Amino acid sequence: MEHTFINILKRCIIDPAYLLNRLAPFLRGTFCIIYYRTFKRNVKIGFPFMVGAKIRIIGPGKVYIGKRCAVLENVFKGLTIVTFSKDSTVIIGNKCALGGITIRCHSKIILGDRVMTAVSLIQDAFFTDLDKDIKRPIRSFAYEAKPVYIGNNVWLGADSLVLGGSVVSNDCVVGAGSVCFNVEFKEYSLIIGNPACKSLPIDKLLRLKGVL
Amino acid sequence: MRNFIAILRGRLFILKCRCFKKNIQIGKGLRIYKKLSLTGSGKISIGENCIIDGTKGDSSQHVCIGTLWPEAIVHIGNNAKLYSSRILAKFEVIIGDDLLMQEAGIMDTDFHSIDRDRNKPADENKDNCQVKIGTNVCIGARSFITKGVNIGDNVIIIPGSIVTMSIKAGGRVGGNPAKILNPVP
Numbered sequence: 001m002e003h004t005f006i007n008i009l010k011r012c013i014i015d016p017a018y019l020l021n022r023l024a025p026f027l028r029g030t031f032c033i034i035y036y037r038t039f040k041r042n043v044k045i046g047f048p049f050m051v052g053a054k055i056r057i058i059g060p061g062k063v064y065i066g067k068r069c070a071v072l073e074n075v076f077k078g079l080t081i082v083t084f085s086k087d088s089t090v091i092i093g094n095k096c097a098l099g100g101i102t103i104r105c106h107s108k109i110i111l112g113d114r115v116m117t118a119v120s121l122i123q124d125a126f127f128t129d130l131d132k133d134i135k136r137p138i139r140s141f142a143y144e145a146k147p148v149y150i151g152n153n154v155w156l157g158a159d160s161l162v163l164g165g166s167v168v169s170n171d172c173v174v175g176a177g178s179v180c181f182n183v184e185f186k187e188y189s190l191i192i193g194n195p196a197c198k199s200l201p202i203d204k205l206l207r208l209k210g211v212l
Numbered sequence: 213m214r215n216f217i218a219i220l221r222g223r224l225f226i227l228k229c230r231c232f233k234k235n236i237q238i239g240k241g242l243r244i245y246k247k248l249s250l251t252g253s254g255k256i257s258i259g260e261n262c263i264i265d266g267t268k269g270d271s272s273q274h275v276c277i278g279t280l281w282p283e284a285i286v287h288i289g290n291n292a293k294l295y296s297s298r299i300l301a302k303f304e305v306i307i308g309d310d311l312l313m314q315e316a317g318i319m320d321t322d323f324h325s326i327d328r329d330r331n332k333p334a335d336e337n338k339d340n341c342q343v344k345i346g347t348n349v350c351i352g353a354r355s356f357i358t359k360g361v362n363i364g365d366n367v368i369i370i371p372g373s374i375v376t377m378s379i380k381a382g383g384r385v386g387g388n389p390a391k392i393l394n395p396v397p
Contacts, residue, residue: 056269080269102269123371126352127314128267161354161372179372181386194372194388 025050025073045069046094053100059083061105066094066113077119081105084128093152101156104128106145112152112170120160120174122148146182173202218243238262239290246296247274254279254301259290259309266296267315276300280321289347297351303338308347308365315353316369318343322359346381 012019029049036043036057043057045065052073057063061083069092071079077100081090088105092098093113101117103109106124125145146165150156154168157176165182168174172185175192185191189199222242229236229250236250239260246266250256256277264275273296277286284301289309297313299305302321320341325333341359349363352371357363364381375390383392 058269077270077272082269104268121354121371123353126368126371127312127350128353163371177388179370179386179388181370194374195370195386195393 053078057081061088063090065092069096108147117156118158120156252279253282254284256286262292304342307345310348313351316351316355318357
């Protein structure tokens with residue numbers, strides 16, 4: 001059964017417990033949209049937005065979240081987005097299921113549509129929170145921030161890190177506990193390892209499974 | 213304003229340690245932005261002009277430094293910056309000047325053995341399990357440093373790496389287990 005509006009309405013009429021289950025995150029999400037539109041003008045969230053856990057969006061940068069996104073209820077931490085300067089932008093596409101993800105942005109982080117995340121971390125530079133640190137010449141490259149591009153229909157596994165300069169293409173799967181750093185990955189591949197240098201194509205994996 | 217409160221909080225903390233806890237020595241110029249907890253009865257000494265803070269957006273993590281025995285020693289040099297990190301010592305953890313540590317952990321022991329009874333591990337001495345870190349070291353987020361590791365000067369440790377072997381001076385290290393990375397063009 002498709003997840004369309006008419007089917008949801010039908011199910012709500014038949015089953016009132018389902019209606020109550022869906023109503024509370026919907027109302028909390030609209031409250032978040034109104035709050036950010038009045039008090040913090042640099043954050044724009046699309047309607048409708050379902051919120052089951054805590055949300056923290058901090059910093060002077062711009063944040064755009066698409067329509068029909070959801071922060072699910074059965075997760076340890078909620079969504080955390082931190083931007084460090086006025087030029088930094090975070091763009092999240094439509095229909096994303098954002099579990100306890102943490103995003104720390106200096107320059108640019110772009111996520112596509114239908115991204116599914118677990119407790120993971122996306123970080124631009126190696127070290128953040130550096131306003132109290134004096135820049136030493138030996139550490140200069142550690143302050144460089146490279147943009148992160150994540151495509152459509154990507155699944156970020158639990159406890160994974162995506163660091164600056166990496167490009168994760170459409171339909172990829174990032175395995176649990178893997179660290180991606182400064183590499184571009186092909187479409188429809190499985191990314192594992194710490195550090196993750198190679199990726200396995202998923203077509204061949206599925207074909208092998210059928211044979212074995 | 214925030215700096216002023218941090219300086220005040222640092223001075224009160226130093227006073228409190230001087231009156232009640234004789235095994236802790238802290239140099240002047242400490243600035244505390246988020247909670248600092250020092251546990252255990254071993255010796256802890258922190259250098260001058262240190263900064264203690266948490267990470268932005270994460271209110272559940274703070275800085276914890278602890279010792280398990282009265283004979284354990286933790287020594288941190290001058291100008292250290294700790295952002296919600298954890299240090300635990302059973303024998304000795306000695307860190308040089310100019311440390312930058314974010315959301316990482318340093319642990320001196322295995323705590324339990326691999327045998328079925330999970331008792332204390334048999335082979336651990338001070339010589340095997342000491343952790344020594346040089347000057348000007350940067351430790352990235354969500355990384356871990358295990359027992360018996362000797363890190364040289366000017367080393368950068370990438371976020372998400374787990375360090376099990378000693379590292380020479382002046383390198384960039386990442387992965388699980390941590391290895392030297394190829395230089396980025």
